[in-house]
Amino acid sequence: MHVDLTGLSALGGAGSAFIAAISYWWKTAHERRRATRTALFYLLELHHVLSRVRSASSWLKSNLGPSLKGSLHSRGIELNEEEFAASLSEAIPAFEQFGRLQIENSVAGISEGLSRSLVDLAKEDPLLAFRLRGRDQLLLMPQQLNDFVSRRAAEASAPSSDSSNWSGPEEFFSNVSLEExxxxxxxxxxxxxxxxxIRTRALLRSAAEQLGGIDAVAKRVTDEFAASVAAKKV
Known part of the structure; x- marks a missing residue:
């Protein structure tokens, strides 16, 4: 029986080439998925921080006064209008400092991680990386957030700071689009x-519900500040 070794050799070579092509495709697809998921992670982190900043800033503007007054009342402390305004002006810098400490490290990590992930993504999915990098506002968001928090902390701690003029996040979010x-x-x-x-869509839909923890944290800080005011009255 004669065996055509040439044909078998060619068939084996074709099979090896096919296996190599499949392996390369799988490796490339895996790397692309990894780079895409990494970029998605940092985008979600940025969205989470920005959403919390907006929620916390809105809480300060709308709820700090009533919450502080209620916490003081529960401790049997009643302040006249002038005393309460003075306490409120002291409370805002405390909240600003607390918020800034919570955000600064996150912003630094997100900014670096997002930039690095887009570099990796460009190697595997250049079209998506181009679309994301083309959104200049998107890449500037971490620095804009850091500048906003730093500016608010400086304004709140200034001697001339007036809590009644709290502007909230409106100016910041007029330049930074969560929709984008x-x-x-x-x-x-x-x-x-x-x-x-599916999980990403669900996460974006439930983002507002997940921010409910802001109320609990803000209430705790308010109670701590009210306790310090009450201690001074003793």
Missing amino acids: LENAIRATASRCDLSTR
Whole structure:
């Protein structure tokens, strides 16, 4: 029986080439998914921090006064209008400092991580990386957030600071669009697997509910400040 070794050799070579092609495709797809998921992670982190800043700033503007007054009342402390205004002006810097400490490290990590992840993503999915990097406002968001928090901390601690003139996050969010960020998140998630896409959509929908913890943290800080005011009255 004659065996055509040439044919077998060619077949074996074709099989090896096919296996190599499949291996390369799998490796490339894996790297692309890894780079995309990493970019998605930092975009979600940025969205989380920005959402908390907006929620916390709105809470300070709308609820700090009533919350502080209620906490003082529960301790049997009644302040006249002038005394309460003075206490409120002391409370705002305390909240600003607390918020700044919570945000600064996160912003630094997000800014560096997002930039690095886009560099990696450009190697595996240049079109998506180009779309994300083309959103100049998106890449500037971490620095804008850091500048906003630093500026508010400086204004709140200034001797001339007037709590009644608290402007909240309106000016900041007129320049920083959460909608633009959410569009970038959806575009990135669309390149991931179905499970990741579904979970990302659910996360964005439930973002407002997840910020409920802001109220609890703010209430705790308010109670601590009210306790210090009450101690001075003893």
